[in-house]
Amino acid sequence: MRFDSDYMEGCHPAILERMAAMNLEKTTGYGQDEICGSAAGRIRSAMELPDAEIFFLTGGTQANAAVIAAMLRNYEGVIAAESGHIAVHEAGAVEAAGHKVLTLPQHDGKLCAEALERYLKSFFADETCGHMVQPGMVYLSHPTETGTLYSLEELKAIRSVCDAYGLILYVDGARLGYGLAAEGTDVTLPFLAGLCDAFYIGGTKVGALFGEAVVFTGRRPVPHFFTTVKQRGALLAKGWLLGLQFDTLFTDNLYLKIAGNAIRQAMRLKRGLLELGFSLYADSPTNQQFVILENRLVSRLAEQVSFNVWEKTDERHTAIRLVTSWATTAEQVDSLLLLLSELKGL
Secondary structure (H helix, E strand, C coil): CECCCCCCCCCCHHHHHHHHHHCCCCCCCCCCCHHHHHHHHHHHHHHCCCCCEEEEECCHHHHHHHHHHHHCCCCEEEEEECCCHHHHCCCCHHHHCCCCEEEECCECCECCHHHHHHHHHHHHHCCCHHHCCEEEEEEEECCCCCCCCCCHHHHHHHHHHHHHHCCEEEEECCCHHHHHHCCCCCCCHHHHHHHCCEEEEECCCCCCCCCEEEEECCCCCCCCHHHHHHHCCCCCCCCHHHHHHHHHHCCCCHHHHHHHHHHHHHHHHHHHHHHCCCEEEECCCCCEEEEEEEHHHHHHHHCCCECEEEEECCCCEEEEEEECCCCCCHHHHHHHHHHHHHHHHC
16 A cells, blocks of 8 residues: 555546547647647636736646746745745755745744744844845745645735735645645635745646646746746646646646545545544644554554655654545555554554
8 A cells, every 4th residue: 555645646547538639649849739728728717817827847846946946036045934845855956046945933834924024024134134145935835744734814914924025925836736625725726826926736746647837926027937947957848748637637627626535535544543543743634644653553554555754753653644645545545544453453
């Protein structure tokens, strides 16, 4: 059983069917084709933002590096939670492009507006701040790296701080579908589009074979982004492969429908873990579930299941991450819970 991540499977069958049907057709390259145009139109409609600019890139790290490089001046850095993906798990891709990641403490994986404002007020009150990397952008993940979600109120508060200090607000949406499909969230795609300067809609982890859709909402001009994408190695010659996937995912609400499956299975997993008496490391409403296990149980589980070891919580216990996806079945979740029950009883 594999619960490592949400990109373990290939892609939704509807995407494969369309790829096979189009395989021998000739198309214009580099995303200038009709399919990419159709996909962009569908995304604009879903966002209720007809003037948004949309670009299809190969992956999440490339999207983050390209957007940040394109939107910041060479003396500016990007503020992120200390647990943020660009600060931890992207091998310094943003900093390799010349932009320092300025980390702030996180709470449940999130930045809060109050801490952000305190940092900025202190920074600009320092008479030597001209010698420092200037904060130019705030980076958020939604969902966060621990599966938590920002509320609409929290995002509005951060937007307000960004406006007060002239900062760009950028959201990493690698798992955005799972955030939008989560129970009880008040953040919708149109609301997100209305608050951000830029964000990306994750495909790789939400039913696509690969690829992400970068959205510039029109708040700030981003000239020559196509060229920046090429410089960062994120431009696909056969761009229709990306456009087709998003055109499919944004037809008949498929993106949210399949994300909803991951949420349902994750909530079944969460309830089962609690019923077995385990403690959760984070209270995640999305498809990433974090559970604390005794070290002996972690070792036994690893013999039959693949997962991520997250953090040692004390000498005897470890938090692990179990991830459901758009393709996870109820039978897979039941098998995992049964195995955990059996191992716990040994």
